[in-house]
Amino acid sequence: MSLDASRTEPRPERPASHETRRRLEHARTTSLTQLHALAADGHTDEQLMSTQKTAIEQTLQDIDAALARVKDGTYGTCRSCHTPVPEERLEILPYTQYCVTCRRRTAT
Numbered sequence: 713m714s715l716d717a718s719r720t721e722p723r724p725e726r727p728a729s730h731e732t733r734r735r736l737e738h739a740r741t742t743s744l745t746q747l748h749a750l751a752a753d754g755h756t757d758e759q760l761m762s763t764q765k766t767a768i769e770q771t772l773q774d775i776d777a778a779l780a781r782v783k784d785g786t787y788g789t790c791r792s793c794h795t796p797v798p799e800e801r802l803e804i805l806p807y808t809q810y811c812v813t814c815r816r817r818t819a820t
């Protein structure tokens with residue numbers, strides 16, 4: 713009989729959650745730095761500047777949303793198809809809300 717006798721330890725809640733939070737905090741710091749750099753840069757191209765600013769602010773919102781999902785335990789699950797987002801993708805884009813397939817589908 714090879715039932716799960718070895719699995720007596722309680723499963724860790726979210727093994728990667730500490731690392732995830734660290735990653736998200738890092739991404740947020742990076743975005744804030746970019747935002748400040750943008751403001752201090754004195755770009756003459758206001759159109760470009762405002763586009764970049766909007767993009768960074770969007771990223772910051774995504775990061776905050778991701779941190780909230782870490783808290784409520786839904787982090788790492790695609791918001792559209794509800795399948796787990798691959799770890800490699802989360803490493804590159806820790807604040808993503810969709811798996812590659814759904815992202816492609818929702819991308820404009």
Ligand SMILES: [Zn+2]
Nearest residue numbers: 790793811814
């Ligand atoms: Zn999906």
